[in-house]
C-alpha cells in the first residue's frame with residue numbers, strides 16, 4: 064500500500080434493512096491506482112457495501128470520503144459526486160431504447176453538459192477503448208452479453224471517474240465471454256484506474272489485485288495481498304470459503 | 312319486397328340523408344374537436360399524475376390513487392349528468408360541451424394514470440440505478456431513461472382505452488351537445504325518419520374503424536417485442 | 538358552504554329519495570346480472586368463430602367485432618330503441634338494452650377471449666386431441682380455462698365497464714339507478730340524489746376497481 068491519502072475512505076459503515084443489519088461497521092480505505100478485490104459468501108453484504116460507496120444505498124451510520132468529498136454530508140451534490148465514481152453492474156443495465164453510443168452519450172451531455180458533437184466524440188473514444196468501435200450504433204439487444212458489459216464499462220469511463228466500482232461484472236456472462244470483459248478491466252488497471260471489484264474470478268484476482276478483502280456477515284473479516292488470502296488465510300471462515308471456491 | 316322497400320325507406324332514405332347530411336357533418340366536426348380535446352388533456356393529466364406519483368410522497372399518492380379510483384368506478388354518464396345538472400344547483404352552470412369534455416377528460420386521466428404508472432413500475436430497478444450512478448438526477452432519469460421505456464409498453468393498452476373513452480363523446484347528446492348522435496337525433500325527430508341515425512352510425516364508423524384497426528395493429532406490433 | 542351542502546349533500550332529500558334510489562340500485566344490479574352473462578355468451582361465440590372457423594368466418598368475425606367496437610354503445614341503443622320501430626320492429630326498452638349489450642359488450646368480451654385463446658400454445662389443443670377428446674371437449678376443458686386465466690385482468694376490467702355501461706339504459710327510460718336519481722332530482726330541484734347515486738356506484742364498484750388495478754399491475758410487471 065502507498066502512503067498517500069486514500070482516495071476512498073469508508074469508516075464504520077452500517078446498513079440495516081428493516082431489522083436486519085447487513086453491514087456492521089465496515090471500514091475500507093483504498094489508495095490511488097489500487098485494485099481492491101472483495102470476496103465473501105452470498106448475502107455477506109458485498110453488493111450493499113459497494114452501493115454505499117456511491118450512495119445508491121443510504122448508509123445508516125458511518126462516514127465515506129471519495130476523492131476528498133464527504134459523500135454522506137447533506138451538503139454534498141450527490142449527482143456531481145457520482146460522476147467521479149463509475150459503477151458497473153452484474154446485469155449491465157444498458158438503456159434498451161438507446162444505441163451503444165447513445166448509452167454513453169447521455170450522461171456526457173446531461174451531467175457534464177457537453178454538446179452533441181463533443182459527447183459523440185468522447186463516446187466513440189470510450190467505446191474504442193473497450194474494443195467496440197465497430198458496434199457503436201447497435202442497440203443492446205443486438206449485442207452479446209460480453210459486449211453489453213463492455214458498453215456499460217465505456218458508459219462509466221467516458222465520464223473520467225476517479226474510481227470504478229464493479230459488482231460481479233462477469234457473473235451473468237457465458238464462460239467464453241468473460242475473457243473480453245476481464246481484458247478491458249486489466250487495461251483499465253494498467254492505465255492507473257482505482258478499482259473496487261466484487262467478483263469470484265479468482266484467477267483474475269491473483270493476477271491483478273493489489274489487495275483482497277474477505278467479507279462475512281456484514282463485516283470485513285480479513286484483508287491482505289492475494290497470495291496471503293488465497294494461500295494462507297488466517298480465519299477458518301476464509302479458509303472454508305477459499306476451499307469451496309477452488310473446488311469449482 | 313314491400314318489407315325491403317319499407318326498410319330502405321326507413322333507414323337508407325337518400326332524400327332524407329342528403330337533406331340532413333350537413334347537420335350530421337357538423338356533428339362529426341364537433342365530435343372530432345371534443346375527442347381531440349379529451350385525448351390531449353386526459354393523457355397529459357394522466358401522465359402528470361403518474362409522474363407525481365413516482366416521487367413517492369405518501370399522502371399525495373393516496374390522494375392520487377383515490378382520485379383515480381373514483382373516476383374509474385363512476386360511469387361517465389353519471390359524471391356528465393352530475394356536472395351538467397348538479398352544478399347549476401350550486402349556482403355554477405356549465406355548457407353540455409364543457410360538462411362532457413371535463414367528465415371524459417377526468418375519466419381518461421384516471422385510466423391513463425393507472426396505465427402510465429404500471430409502465431413506470433415495470434421498468435427494472437437497475438435502469439434507475441445505472442442512470443443515477445452516472446450522475447443523472449431523478450427527473451433526468453425519469454424523463455430520458457425510464458419514461459421512454461415505460462411509454463413503449465403502455466402504448467397498446469393506452470390506445471385501446473383512449474378509443475373506448477373518446478367514443479363516450481356520444482354521451483354528450485344526453486346533455487344537449489350537438490355532436491354526431493345529438494345532431495342525428497334532432498334530424499330524426501325533424502324528419503320523422505331514422506335515416507339520419509344511419510348517417511350518424513356511418514359517421515362513427517368512418518371516424519373510429521380506422522382507429523380501432525390502428526389499435527389492433529399497434530397491439531400486434533408492440534405487444535411482445537422489447 | 539351552506540348553499541353547497543344544501544344543494545349537494547342534503548340529508549333530508551336523501552331520506553326522501555331513498556326508496557326510489559334503492560329501487561334504482563336494485564334495478565342496476567338486475568340489469569348487470571342480465572348483461573354480463575349475455576355479453577360473455579356473445580363473446581365466447583365470437584371468439585370461437587374468430588379462432589377456429591374457416592378463413593372467411595374469421596374475417597367476418599373480425600369485421601363484426603371492429604364494427605361494434607367502433608359504434609358507441611349509446612348510438613346502438615338509440616338505434617335499436619328509437620330507430621327500429623320506424624321499420625315496424627319494436628323491441629321495447631328491455632329488448633333494446635339486451636340486444637345492444639349482446640352486440641356491444643359481446644364484441645369486447647370476444648376480442649379479449651380471442652387474445653386469450655391465441656395465447657394458449659397450439660400444442661395444448663393437439664395434446665388434448667391426441668388423447669381422444671373431441672374438438673369441443675378440448676376447447677372446453679383444456680384451451681378455454683387457460684385462455685381465461687391468461688386474460689383474467691382484461692375480463693374483470695371489461696366486466697367493470699359493462700356494469701358502468703348499464704347507466705346508459707337511463708336514456709331509454711329504464712328505471713335504473715341514474716334514471717331514478719334524475720327523477721328524484723327533477724322532483725326535488727336538488728342535486729343531492731345524483732350525488733347519492735354517484736356514491737352508490739362508487740361503493741358498488743370500488744372493490745372491483747381495486748381488483749382490476751391489482752391484476753393489471755401484476756400482468757404489466759410480467760411483461
Ligand SMILES: Nc1ncnc2c1ncn2[C@@H]1O[C@H](COP(=O)(O)OP(=O)(O)OP(=O)(O)O)[C@@H](O)[C@H]1O
Nearest residue numbers: 080081083085103104105106107108109110111112
Ligand atoms: N433492498 C433490500 N431490502 C432488504 N434486504 C436486502 C436488500 N438488499 C440486500 N438485502 C439483504 O442484505 C443482505 C446482503 O445482500 P448483498 O446483496 O449485499 O449480499 P452479497 O454479498 O452481494 O451477496 P451475493 O454474493 O449473493 O451477491 C442479504 O441478506 C440480502 O437479502
Ligand SMILES: [Mg+2]
Nearest residue numbers: 109110111231
Ligand atoms: Mg451481490
